Amino acid sequence: MxxxxxxxxxxxxxxxxxxxxxxxxxxxxxxxxxxxxxxxxxxxxxxxxxxxxxxxxxxxxxxxxxxxxxxxxxxSAVHTDATDSVEEEDAVCLLQALLGDMLPGVGRARVLADMDAWGYTFRLGSAAAYFERDADTAWAWLVERGLVAADRTLRLPG
Structure with a gap:
């Protein structure tokens, strides 16, 4: 890890x-x-x-x-637990992988593999399978909030 x-x-x-x-x-x-x-x-x-x-x-x-x-x-009100909903949690799992691509020496594939090693569980058996084939609702959640583009690419602020 x-x-x-x-x-x-x-x-x-x-x-x-x-x-x-x-x-x-x-x-x-x-x-x-x-x-x-x-x-x-x-x-x-x-x-x-x-x-x-x-x-x-x-x-x-x-x-x-x-x-x-x-x-x-x-x-400012956050302390320890920031999750608002299951939908948010699902979207955060996608977003963290996208941000992995923004860190030299990390990358999305490593983030997804480490999520599996940590114990995240997904219906299709892996974080990568979720990311690629089972997360349409989470992708839509991120698009609605302007965090990713419709083509599923990260939108960086500024």
């Missing part, structure tokens, strides 16, 4: 900053503030994603995507 320590922290910080989010590095021996799952999983407080060097990149991206899909005025 690809970890934050395996990629450029600066690249991850820059990507999140495009969405007006902050990435806060947590000391390796400290607990991660706002982590829903605990252990090494990323945490959320306001517009900040908290992560350690051992945080899986897919976890960092997943939690960041929960903030990205929220209207900016709602971000």
């Amino acid at each position: 690809l970890r934050l320590r395996d990629i450029s922290f600066a690249d991850a910080t820059t990507l999140l900053s495009r969405y007006d989010l902050q990435l806060q590095r947590v000391a390796d021996d400290a607990s991660i503030p706002g982590s829903y799952w605990g252990d090494c999983e990323a945490g959320l407080i306001g517009a900040t994603v908290h992560a350690r060097g051992d945080t899986p990149v897919h976890s960092l991206l997943h939690e960041a995507c929960h903030l990205i899909v929220l209207p900016p005025e709602r971000r």
